Amino acid sequence: MTKLPVAIVQAAPIPLAIGEGIEKAVRLAREAVEGGAKLVAFGETFLGGYPLWLDEAPGAALWDHPGTKALHRILLQQAVVADDERLLPLQELADESGAVISIGAHERMRQSLYNNQMTFRPGLPVLDHRKLxxxxxxxxxxxxxxxxxxxxxxxxxxxxxxxxxxxHWMPLARAAMHNLGESVHVAAWPTVRQEYALASRHYAMEGRCFVLAAGLVQAKNDLFDGLERAGGGDNAAARELLEAIEAETLNRGGSLIIAPDARILAEAGEGEETLFAELDLTEIDEGLASLDTDGHYSRPDVFELRVDTRAKDGVEWNDR
Incomplete structure (x- = not known):
């Protein structure tokens, strides 16, 4: 298989209300698959939405802020967990279609939240990547x-x-991923700004792989809509914090599909759309003739990278 049809779903999440966000994701992913895509990518934390109040709401980082605490409570209550039955429709879509689906989510492990870019694979368990x-x-x-x-x-x-x-600005993380030999890399962003587009194109060139730089579309009103859908008790403090956000449009899409020589194959605007492209995978091997950062353009005798792949749970129980 040398031709790979792919898609980026650039869409507005349903902030905070993750259950309803999953329903929207399944619908949009199915449309992309029906459009021919064998790989479908969504942006960073599509399930739950990017926590825009941290950057946009004055005072959100103040100690003991009631609005920040309220929103954190909602995210913990809503977040996906291991073996979450709400995610089964995404797995079933991957199984029945043979497509791979990459989507970002807020994930809860014990009492903590993680930013997880999950990859749903036909007939296999979800592949997690939690932001380092x-x-x-x-x-x-x-x-x-x-x-x-x-x-x-x-x-x-x-x-x-x-x-x-x-x-994507962690050189050793990039080197580790290049060593794994990606054909296609999903670069998950909240918005693909100009500098984020540069990082994504650099990654494609450096790694000699195709890159799907996937962004979100999110407006201030989406936050209020999601808050209402999430429910969960008295959210007056959360609403007050969100009302302090001045901008109306907060995530502006800008998704890109990029070839191994860094050229742009497809580019989205600022609104909701699904971006399609067909990747010619033979370009990867041809590009390696001049640049292979994990091979002939590396110096393992000078530089050495070790990756610790052990899970770090913080506590080791000898009797478990």
Whole structure:
């Protein structure tokens, strides 16, 4: 298989209300699959929405802020968990269609939230990638991931992996992923800004792989809609915090599909749309003739990278 049809679903999440967000994701993913896509990508934390109040609401980072605490409570209550039955329709779609679906979510493990880019694979368990380093204000929401979720899925047409947002400026994370030999890489972003587009194109060139740079579309009103749908008690403090956000449009899409030589194959605007492209996988091997950063353009005798793939749970119980 040398021709791979792919799609990026650039859409508005249903913030906070993850159950309803899954229903929307399944509908949009199915439409992309029916349009021929064998790989479908959604942006960062599509399930739950990007926590825009951290950047946009004055005072959100203040100690003991009631609005921030209320929104955190809702995210914990709504977040996906291991073996979450709400996710079964996405797995069933992957199983029945043979397509791979990459989608971001807020995930709860014990008492912590993680930013997880999940890959649903035909006939296989979900492949998780939890963001290694939440950026700046994100650390108020998400725990750090570990090396146990740095991996790729081996599909019939090649390997697919993902990194989230500013992980694309972690040189050693990029080197580790390049070593795994991705054919297609999902770069999950809240919005594919100009500098994020540059990072995504650089990744494609450096890794000699195709990149699906997937962004979201999200407006201030979406936050209020999601808050209403999420319910969960008295949310007056959360509403007050969200009302302090000045901008109306907060995530602006800008998704890209990029070839291994960094050229743009398809580009989305700022609204909701599904972006399609057909990837010629032979371009990967042809590009490796001049640049193979994990092979002939590397110096393992000078540089050495070790990746610890053990899960770090923080506590080791000798009797369990």
């Amino acid at each position: 380093v939440p950026t700046h204000g994100e650390r108020l929401v998400w725990m750090r991931g570990d090396g146990s979720t740095l991996g790729v899925h081996q599909a019939e047409w090649g390997k697919v992996g993902s990194l989230i947002c500013w992980e």
